[in-house]
Amino acid sequence: MPVYTVHAPSASGADVRAADGFIFVRDGFHLWAAILGVVWLAWHRLWIAMIGWIALMAAIDVAMVQLRLGASTIFIVDALLALLLGFEASSLRRWTFSRRNWRQLDVVVADDLEAAERRFFERWSTRQRGPGSGPPVDRGAPPPVRDSRGQSFANPPPLPAGGIIGLFPEPGGQR
Template identity: 55%
Template sequence: MPVYTIHAPRAAGPEPLVAPDRFRFVRDGFHFWAFATSLIWLIWHRLWWATLGYIVLSVVGGIALAMLGAGSGTRLVVMFLFALLMGFEASSIRRWTLSRGKWRQLDLVVAEDEETAERRFFERWTTRREFMGDTNGVERGGPPPTRNIPGQSFSRPPAREEIIGLFPQPGASR
């Protein structure tokens, strides 16, 4: 099943998140259209720096192959491998462009299609925000239980009978 990453633009004002209709869902995995029509796919998704890099690499690669005296079969194989790389790395290029554009990754969702991913993300996101009484941020959980702080339930070590494993006593030698 595909994995989707959810990205939101960073707001400039006191509100940490902008309207949810601006969230972007990026599917991880192979993108056929990025493989078949790399340059058009890059332009369609407004990946300008990646488009420039693609053009430069294509021209430099073509010149290098011509200078090496590579035959047409070798050129075809190299172009096919470059297109295959674009198909596999298309989602990484989109995530990289979003991170450069001051977007932040909010979450990760596993779903069959983008519509299901949106539904799962927004159900989880709204539930989490309502539960915490926070309408501005996304709860990431408490700190890990590393020390015993009075009044903090998350930091109490587990009782002896709750520990499972080869070392039943916390901190015991091996």
């Protein structure tokens, strides 16, 4: 099941009015980030990551050309770097949100984005109401305490005759 992190801008706070601004970031591999790295970074407005990605790719490609590596080797290295971007795309988004002073509110596990939103807002709305605002819960009788006299569990059971607990009934016995 996919894991989503929920982020909110810290300036507006995490109240009901700011709920439209919450962003859900799916953790895992992002295919479009691997295929169209620079376009995906620009689409998600990850400007510093995009500049760093372009500089990294240019430096590695120039270094490989200077080392006179073959075209197939350059292609394999570029493909591996694209896979790395695909795997780390959600981490780059979370890093950008933290840099912009967004808060991570929660982590949600769900099948899709809609189910993740539903789960998050169910939990979040109960937390917003507070613990005493829900329906009363019957918890039954209070738990037993150990120091009550007359309770069967208040006194521990007696030790065996030799005072030894375990597999060896007598001190120095056969092992």
